[in-house]
Amino acid sequence: MTWLRALKETARAGLTVERKRLEPLVALRGAAGLAVVIGLSLTLFGPAVAASSAFGAFQAAIATFQRSWRPRPELALASGTSLAVSTFLGYLTGSHLLLFLALLCLWTFLAGMSWAAGPTVGIIASSNVAIMLVTVTIPTSVAAAAGHAAMMIVGGCVQAALVILFPVRRWGAHRDALADALAAEADYARRLRHDPVAPFDPEPLMAARDAATITARQARTRPAELHGARGVAERIRPVLASLADPAVGVPAEGKERDRVRELLAAAGAVLDAAARAIRHGEPVKIPPEAEAALRTPDTGAILTGPAYRAATRLGALLKDVLETAGNSNSPRPEDPAAESARTAPAPLLRPTLFALVPAAVRAVRGELRHESPITRHAIRVTAVAAAGYLLGHWLPLGHGYWAPMASVMVMRPDFSQTYSRAVARFGGTLVGVALATGLVQLAHPGTGLSAALAVLCAGMMYLLMRTGQVAAQACVAAYVVFLLGMGGQQWTQTVPERVVLTLLGGVLAMIAYALYPAWETPRLRTRLADWLIADGRYAAAVVDRYAHPAGKACPDVREALLAARDARVAWQEAVDRAKNEPVRHRGLSRAAAADAEEALAQLGRVAMLMEAHLPERGDTPVPAAARLAEALRKSTEQGAKALRERRVPQWEAVRTALDEWDGEGVPDRVVRRGAGLLLETLDELSDALDTSPPPMLVDGTSTKRPDDDGPRNPEGPAAR
Structure with a gap:
């Protein structure tokens, strides 16, 4: 795909507004929590504290909307507390440019690496860094900074309390998933x-x-129908x-x-x-x-x-x-x-937030290598945040934090999301700022009305955030205009700078990915090889159970199946990320990838068919199945190595094991037929990966099969 087409596709994706099922009660609850925090802060402390505490409650509510099965109160508390710590440390170093820049680089790098622990953690950490760039400018002393940080924690506590006191469809997401x-x-x-x-x-x-997979506390209250x-x-x-x-x-x-x-x-x-x-x-x-x-x-x-x-x-x-x-x-x-x-069965238990820390550290440590997309993202976003902050500081515009804030918010480990979010953020910012500015000029709202309008915009963002980035960013842009207006800043002091610096931050993010990319396309062969190994181990585990009957409960088969599913999803996600990248396929064309995907899907399917007929404990063993299982395991591992090295895998060991099996006799036609289908799917995979031109006959005609011009075996090997 050319760069022009890639930019066109990502821009279209960023500006798309999707039709999603809205959750008005959940959005209302988040807006109500924000209103409570702003109202109390305005009454007790004034507009400055209200603005910073509003950011804490705003971010805590966003955390509860993330795609996570963890209890929502935990997410709100974690978000509010981490933002408070970031803001307080940022204020302590804010008066020294180099010291604050060092803290910003450290915080941004850790936020980039936190994507290794999952997208929910990565989004919360990135949002905390972005919001910190704004909130550190609000306090006027160390004591005030501590007070602002404390109110951010209060904002998170308020949102968590509302989730507990006013649950909306308790266990609703879990019910929907099942x-x-x-x-x-x-x-x-x-x-x-x-x-x-x-x-x-x-x-x-x-x-x-x-x-x-739930926490121990959730296991005590889970409805019976979810067991x-x-x-x-x-x-x-x-x-x-x-x-x-x-x-x-x-x-x-x-x-x-x-x-x-x-x-x-x-x-x-x-x-x-x-x-x-x-x-x-x-x-x-x-x-x-x-x-x-x-x-x-x-x-x-x-x-x-x-x-x-x-x-x-x-x-x-x-x-x-x-x-x-x-x-x-x-x-x-x-x-x-x-x-x-x-x-x-016993429930699958999810660790608590504190118990999750060692696992997150191990995940981050496992990604600390230069070729890792997570590490490259962390380096890229750190460099862009530092450059954006310095440019904003040197440019005579004021509010220079908008540039690095925009960069941190739009950058993701993959190309498509980074570019589409950059376009959506700038487009949404233009729309939101234009609407908010027009309303300010017409109504000239005071502190109370500005606070109410900010809460309204936040509620609209909560309602529309899953319909697309452009709608959410428009609401966020208007929210910030009204929130800073509540603190006494006029729109003429924030709007022009924000538009220019948001564009600058988005451009920096896009340039950084072009100069220091983490393309998925060259890694497609590795992803396919990982899936081949996982599918081979699953098939081998199933076949081996015919040699060692153990009934339907086979933990090794179950674990192999889950690993094969994870590998398949990793492959499909990689293909989705790679399809809009402006790079060459480097040896694995789209057609070859599609045919190979079909073959591996059929391999897993045939293994599943055999799993449905696993022998009961005490049934007659099939000794030849053990040799076939070992051949499958070793051959798929060798085939994965060949795939990574751009060679066509060979399956002679599997063919030999099947020939030996035929010489001994087969007690059940399902077993032998399934074993034959496994070999057929492996041959289909080799055919898909064999991109060499067919040999020519003496008369100049090709030895290519008559059906090679069309799709290869559209119904799969199991149909034969």
Whole structure:
């Protein structure tokens, strides 16, 4: 992609306003907390303290809106306290340019490195540095600075208290995550009726797992319907896939296929009903036709072998889902022996904020290398903040902190977000400043009215912040105009400087990324290699269980599956970041990347099909499966090395293990068919990565296959 097109795409993304579900009650609560803090500060201390305390309450409320499953009061307290500490230390060094510049560089570098601990921590830390640049200019003495810092902490405490006293949809986000996972599986079941090898995006299941990781305090108050349903939903997906896939299930057409379609439709209806019940906290209402389809005794007469086992297990799992969602009148499985355990699993515990510190330190330490995108971001944002502060200090405009503030707020570890946020911040600033300035000139608001208008703009920002950066930045720009006007500063003292310096800060951020980038495109091969290793380990763990039967509870298989999902998400995020970068692909074209992604997705899918039919404890072992598992593990690791070195992976060890297996006999067609499909998907991956021109025959024609001009195997190897 050329630079011109990349700039056009990122600018369009930054100026886009999306249609999102708004949360007016949550926005009202945040605005109310800000109003309380400003009102008390104005009454007790005056406009200067009110302005700084307002920043603390404003930032604390923003922290509660971040995409985090941690309790919102903790985020508000952490944000208000960290901003208070930053402001107080900043004021102590503010009178000495070099000393403050050293503190700014240190604080900015740490904020940049904090992205290693997650986006929520990174956003809060970056916002604290940006707001500190404003708040350090408000106090007039050390004692006043301490008082301002204390009021910032009070602002965070007020927002935390309001979250506790006036909860809006308590556990609502957790309910939505679990309901979205069940609804995604319902949609998957319906799509399988028409496309037996339909793809499935595991992202909703991963989000549900994140939501299920809670603190010890949350575990004591979590609603009963949020216990256990996620684990059951995880086990439903491979059963649905194995029931529908012709390779290990029933023929593509016929009486058996018709029965499978009925079961899939009923499963979709039941999962949708459970999702609605969990989302709204209501009893489950099962459609009568779905209940009738699951209760019919004809399944055992129509389906046999693996398909019958999958249908029986599906009925048991659906019953578990409905019991968890709060309905005991659910259809019973046809084979009582297939019922899964009803005991609720132990919750996944999230560490407290203090216990999180060592993990965050380890994450930051792991990123402290020059080739790391996080480290390059930290260096880049530190240099830009220092340069912006010096330029603002030397330019005869006043309020020079606007330039570094804009830079810190827009810069992110990746190219697309940095450039789109820079455009959105400048565009939003122009709109917000223009509207606020026009209102000031018309109404000439005093202290009280300026405070009210600032609260109104903050509330609008809370309401619209998820619809896009340009809308949020317009509200923030107007908020700052009214807030500083409350402290006695006229719009003519702030508006012109802010517009010019915001543009300067955005330009500095964009130039810095162009000069010192952290492109994702050259790392795509490494991301793909990591996914190949993770998928290979997952497939090997599944295959090895046929050699060592241990029942359905296999922690090693589960851990390998989660690692494969993480690797797949890392790959997809890398592709999304790379698609707008103005750099060459360097050996992995978009077409090759898409074909390789399809092949690896199919590899994980085939392993999932085999996982759905894992042998029970005590079943006859398959010794050849152990050799195949070892071959898969070593071959995928060697293939990943070849991929990084721009070579085509080879799978002779896997082929040899399968040939040896055929010589010993296979007791179950599902096992051998699944093992063959694993090799087919690996061959598909090699074909996708083989970009060398095909050899020519004597007559000058190509040996290229007839179908090579079109998409390679659009239905995936499992369809064959």
